[in-house]
Amino acid sequence: MNEITTIRPSTPKDWETDQEVRWCPGCGDYAILKAVQRTMPEIGGTPENTVFVSGIGCSSRFPYYMETYGFHTIHGRAPAVATGVKLANPELDVWIITGDGDALSIGGNHTMHLLRRNLNCQVLLFNNEIYGLTKGQYSPTSREGTRSPSTPFGSVDHPAKPCAFALGSGARFVARGIDVHKNLPSVLKAAHAHQGAAFVEIFQNCIVYNDEVFEPFTAKPNAQANQMWVAHGEPLLFAGGTKGLALDTETLTLKVVDVVDGDTSGVIVHNVKNRAIAHLLVEMPFGPFPMALGVIYDDPAPTFESAVVAQNQAASEGKKPDLQKLVAKGQTWMVDKQPHAI
Amino acid sequence: MATAAHTLTPEEASANPPSEAVVVRFAGDSGDGMQLTGGQFTLSTALTGNDLATFPDFPAEIRAPQGTLFGVSAFQINFGSISIETAGDQPDVLVAMNPAALKTNVDALKPGGLIIADAGEFGQRNLDKAKYTSNPLEDDSLGKWQLLKLDISALTVEAVKPFGLGNKEALRCKNMWTLGLALWMFDRDREPLIQWLKDKFAKKPELAEANIAALNAGHAYGETAELGAMGIAQRNVAAAPAEPGLYRTVTGADSIALGLVAGAQLASLPMFYGGYPITPASAILHALSRLKEFGVTTFQAEDEIAAIASALGASYAGSLGVTCSSGPGIALKGEAIGLAIMTELPLVIVNAQRGGPSTGLPTKTEQSDLYQAVYGRNGDAPVPVIATRSAADCFDCAIEAVRIATQYMTPVMLLTDGYLQNAAEPWKVPDMSSYTPFPVTHHTELPPEGEKFLPYARNEKLARPWVKPGTPGLLHRIGGIEKAVDTGNLDYSPKNHQAMTDIRRDKVLGIDVPDQVVGAGQAGGKLVVVGWGSTYGPITTAVRRARTKGLDVSHIHIRHIWPLPKNLGELLKSYDHILVPEMNTGQLKTVLRDQYLVNAVPLNKVSGQPFTIAEIEAAITRHLSSDAAEELGPDDTQLPSTEAVNP
Numbered sequence: 001m002n003e004i005t006t007i008r009p010s011t012p013k014d015w016e017t018d019q020e021v022r023w024c025p026g027c028g029d030y031a032i033l034k035a036v037q038r039t040m041p042e043i044g045g046t047p048e049n050t051v052f053v054s055g056i057g058c059s060s061r062f063p064y065y066m067e068t069y070g071f072h073t074i075h076g077r078a079p080a081v082a083t084g085v086k087l088a089n090p091e092l093d094v095w096i097i098t099g100d101g102d103a104l105s106i107g108g109n110h111t112m113h114l115l116r117r118n119l120n121c122q123v124l125l126f127n128n129e130i131y132g133l134t135k136g137q138y139s140p141t142s143r144e145g146t147r148s149p150s151t152p153f154g155s156v157d158h159p160a161k162p163c164a165f166a167l168g169s170g171a172r173f174v175a176r177g178i179d180v181h182k183n184l185p186s187v188l189k190a191a192h193a194h195q196g197a198a199f200v201e202i203f204q205n206c207i208v209y210n211d212e213v214f215e216p217f218t219a220k221p222n223a224q225a226n227q228m229w230v231a232h233g234e235p236l237l238f239a240g241g242t243k244g245l246a247l248d249t250e251t252l253t254l255k256v257v258d259v260v261d262g263d264t265s266g267v268i269v270h271n272v273k274n275r276a277i278a279h280l281l282v283e284m285p286f287g288p289f290p291m292a293l294g295v296i297y298d299d300p301a302p303t304f305e306s307a308v309v310a311q312n313q314a315a316s317e318g319k320k321p322d323l324q325k326l327v328a329k330g331q332t333w334m335v336d337k338q339p340h341a342i
Numbered sequence: 343m344a345t346a347a348h349t350l351t352p353e354e355a356s357a358n359p360p361s362e363a364v365v366v367r368f369a370g371d372s373g374d375g376m377q378l379t380g381g382q383f384t385l386s387t388a389l390t391g392n393d394l395a396t397f398p399d400f401p402a403e404i405r406a407p408q409g410t411l412f413g414v415s416a417f418q419i420n421f422g423s424i425s426i427e428t429a430g431d432q433p434d435v436l437v438a439m440n441p442a443a444l445k446t447n448v449d450a451l452k453p454g455g456l457i458i459a460d461a462g463e464f465g466q467r468n469l470d471k472a473k474y475t476s477n478p479l480e481d482d483s484l485g486k487w488q489l490l491k492l493d494i495s496a497l498t499v500e501a502v503k504p505f506g507l508g509n510k511e512a513l514r515c516k517n518m519w520t521l522g523l524a525l526w527m528f529d530r531d532r533e534p535l536i537q538w539l540k541d542k543f544a545k546k547p548e549l550a551e552a553n554i555a556a557l558n559a560g561h562a563y564g565e566t567a568e569l570g571a572m573g574i575a576q577r578n579v580a581a582a583p584a585e586p587g588l589y590r591t592v593t594g595a596d597s598i599a600l601g602l603v604a605g606a607q608l609a610s611l612p613m614f615y616g617g618y619p620i621t622p623a624s625a626i627l628h629a630l631s632r633l634k635e636f637g638v639t640t641f642q643a644e645d646e647i648a649a650i651a652s653a654l655g656a657s658y659a660g661s662l663g664v665t666c667s668s669g670p671g672i673a674l675k676g677e678a679i680g681l682a683i684m685t686e687l688p689l690v691i692v693n694a695q696r697g698g699p700s701t702g703l704p705t706k707t708e709q710s711d712l713y714q715a716v717y718g719r720n721g722d723a724p725v726p727v728i729a730t731r732s733a734a735d736c737f738d739c740a741i742e743a744v745r746i747a748t749q750y751m752t753p754v755m756l757l758t759d760g761y762l763q764n765a766a767e768p769w770k771v772p773d774m775s776s777y778t779p780f781p782v783t784h785h786t787e788l789p790p791e792g793e794k795f796l797p798y799a800r801n802e803k804l805a806r807p808w809v810k811p812g813t814p815g816l817l818h819r820i821g822g823i824e825k826a827v828d829t830g831n832l833d834y835s836p837k838n839h840q841a842m843t844d845i846r847r848d849k850v851l852g853i854d855v856p857d858q859v860v861g862a863g864q865a866g867g868k869l870v871v872v873g874w875g876s877t878y879g880p881i882t883t884a885v886r887r888a889r890t891k892g893l894d895v896s897h898i899h900i901r902h903i904w905p906l907p908k909n910l911g912e913l914l915k916s917y918d919h920i921l922v923p924e925m926n927t928g929q930l931k932t933v934l935r936d937q938y939l940v941n942a943v944p945l946n947k948v949s950g951q952p953f954t955i956a957e958i959e960a961a962i963t964r965h966l967s968s969d970a971a972e973e974l975g976p977d978d979t980q981l982p983s984t985e986a987v988n989p
Contacts, residue, residue, distance in 0.1 A: 017819075019832075048813060048814045049811070049812055051659075051811045064819050064832065069811035069817060069818070069819070070818075070820070070821075071658055071819070071820055072820070072821025073681060074651075074681050077647060079648075080644075083643075083655060084614060084655025084663065085656065085658060085659045085811070086655075086659075087641060088614050088639070088658075088659035088660060089659045089810070089812060092811055109648075112644075113643075113644040113648070308639065312639060315634040321636045323604055323774045326603065326633070326636070327600055327737075327771050327774065328590065328771045330591075331385060331590065332589060332590045333588075333589050333590075335391065335585065336586055
């Protein structure tokens with residue numbers, strides 16, 4: 001059995017478990033699972049050094065289907081559990097699988113702190129804009145007016161924008177992908193290559209409770225016109241290169257410009273280290289603007305676990321852990337005489 | 343000393359035996375440095391070889407408005423040449439730094455006791471704030487006590503004059519002046535304190551010198567003033583008999599921290615501590631965060647839930663996960679404790695109990711989280727529960743918690759309380775070589791060829807293997823959904839849930855808990871007083887006194903709350919009467935009744951203050967003839983320094 005762990009590169013098949021996958025037929029989660037299993041060999045992952053940590057929800061069943069170490073925790077708390085895992089063993093490759101309710105409602109606090117601390121891990125947020133496992137209530141990312149069992153007259157609250165939340169929390173890597181899109185593995189690879197917390201919002205279609213909610217940009221006829229896959233050093237173009245994004249310098253907002261004869265002058269050139277561009281892209285309203293996809297922001301900073309390890313080492317420098325000395329610390333006194341009855 | 347002029351009634355003598363023990367209470371404004379004064383007096387007392395117990399009692403407000411009744415901070419110490427188990431029922435000496443301190447504490451003082459008051463603070467403004475209509479130092483209202491009124495403020499300002507401090511800074515040395523006088527009264531060596539002040543103010547030598555001058559001036563005042571004529575003599579309390587060896591003082595918080603480190607070392611594990619600040623548990627986080635060379639990683643999480651969840655994640659990754667909190671925080675951790683039960687990972691959860699429910703009484707003590715510890719989770723969720731009885735005992739209890747957690751792959755709840763967290767007592771420094779290590783070896787063995795690894799297979803203790811992620815060939819997934827026997831795969835089937843629920847219960851019930859011993863007295867007899875936690879001190883002393891009087895009463899103090907010791911039922915049934923004093927409305931009482939169908943009778947006190955010895959002693963006398971349940975109200979004579987006196 002030891003032989004398995006030797007040099008042979010893994011294949012996607014090596015990352016599949018014997019467990020029967022229990023998502024609804026047609027669920028976007030299947031495609032994401034395949035994409036992750038395809039990505040793992042490409043990044044040179046080893047199953048025994050990989051840990052998938054999830055919370056609660058449809059997406060959070062994910063670890064059961066990955067032939068790695070896995071921890072299916074409790075609702076919203078995956079980032080906190082993952083923090084303990086990574087601090088206890090920084091060598092592990094930690095992936096957090098979460099959903100819109102798990103990461104932004106019940107677990108919003110943990111998501112925020114994981115991102116600001118910059119724990120070196122990947123956060124894959126499967127956003128289907130609905131609570132699937134509890135049978136279809138609206139979620140924190142549901143659009144206003146979403147009719148659901150708990151909002152029969154339509155939801156009235158404003159949705160959270162996952163990538164804007166992540167940037168606002170201090171994330172150093174923010175990306176977007178689509179469950180069934182061929183680019184998803186390359187986004188995941190970039191997320192893994194990033195040292196620090198890498199936040200990936202994956203638009204995931206819930207075929208039962210929120211079907212086709214992303215059709216305006218995911219459906220084949222709409223894709224070309226409304227998807228804008230961004231790339232570092234390339235102009236922000238969409239609609240087959242016929243349109244681009246420029247900065248309206250009067251209002252400091254984005255504007256769509258027509259690109260004629262390939263003349264991209266005035267079109268913003270994407271820079272993954274430019275936080276201002278990232279903010280503009282994730283806040284961009286869909287409709288008047290396309291959906292920005294791919295690696296929106298990627299500017300590494302020192303990771304939390306490396307800082308913790310460094311401080312632990314520095315504080316231990318030159319100190320011998322002597323338990324006997326420790327318990328005898330402080331001011332002490334000797335009692336010499338024999339005890340007698342009180 | 344001060345009580346010499348007062349003839350004790352037999353009742354008083356029993357409540358507080360003369361001469362061998364003295365109770366001193368320092369009370370002042372929360373800005374007066376009373377906790378620091380008390381702490382240093384404690385150290386000097388310990389160095390003299392007295393046995394001692396302390397009770398710091400302070401308001402929840404960090405800096406309550408000056409001079410107010412609710413802003414009074416007090417520190418009580420009981421020390422003597424005999425075995426001391428509690429901070430004492432009634433002080434012999436009260437140091438009152440202002441009118442509010444006097445008003446809130448004087449009723450506790452023993453008749454004939456000595457009041458040392460800073461007359462310089464008894465101006466009209468402060469008298470008004472303390473709601474005195476006339477100056478108690480001038481009218482006859484303090485007639486049943488001895489009164490020593492000194493203008494400590496003026497004397498201090500005079501003493502520190504050469505150091506050129508401003509008036510405000512000069513007055514801050516008042517506590518050192520007072521401490522100097524107290525050191526004189528009990529014939530103590532000033533040298534350790536002088537050294538401590540030099541270290542503390544190493545960067546501000548002028549402050550060190552001023553404080554030392556104040557200390558010396560207070561001491562000199564005792565030597566030179568004619569205090570003898572007022573019946574106040576210097577008093578030497580002999581060292582208490584103790585087992586030979588090296589001693590130090592320790593608070594419960596320090597003792598827990600040391601015990602957790604020792605436990606992790608005995609288990610050969612790195613420790614991961616996830617914590618969130620909460621009174622009175624934070625001191626453990628503070629202590630551990632300085633011990634990184636022992637393989638301790640501390641993590642201040644974003645909330646109580648993240649604190650325990652991160653600790654559980656660290657346990658999953660192979661470290662010893664630890665989290666500490668107080669009742670409200672433990673409530674938040676409930677779901678994660680369930681996850682630890684379901685995933686069968688080791689985890690130590692410390693609850694420093696405080697008055698509840700909700701925010702309750704953050705700085706006051708109570709032991710009302712026993713139900714929460716034993717029963718407070720969704721589902722059938724058994725957790726071993728251990729309760730500490732004294733500051734020194736916290737050390738061994740913490741080691742025991744680590745042992746059970748790692749040997750049985752289970753979360754363990756360790757109960758302590760606000761009183762124990764802050765209270766100091768002498769501690770014989772343990773010989774670490776006398777502790778048997780219980781090293782953990784994570785499971786790395788591959789299953790036989792052609793067989794699958796079974797993450798929920800069990801050993802003779804019903805513990806499952808602990809496999810660290812990173813181990814080749816043993817990949818598996820765990821989680822909060824019901825696990826299939828052996829394989830750990832998801833399984834909702836009725837038979838499996840029954841089997842797994844039974845296993846989780848049997849595993850915890852099968853823990854090798856030592857048999858219950860009788861602390862004082864014997865198996866069988868008329869009455870047994872059954873306690874747990876920090877009531878150990880008053881119960882021990884009360885039972886000892888009752889037995890001296892010839893009463894047939896024994897004392898059982900339970901450390902293992904769950905599972906209970908196997909011999910406990912038979913033991914309890916060997917007595918005619920069972921009395922259970924608790925700082926709650928009868929929680930252990932309910933468990934004992936449920937488990938053994940015995941007539942355990944409660945003696946309850948929920949005033950945020952520990953039991954006095956006298957209260958328990960009186961209850962013993964009554965219960966030898968009657969089985970009526972009792973609820974004690976707050977006791978006027980006891981530690982009321984910061985009871986609810988709202989502005």
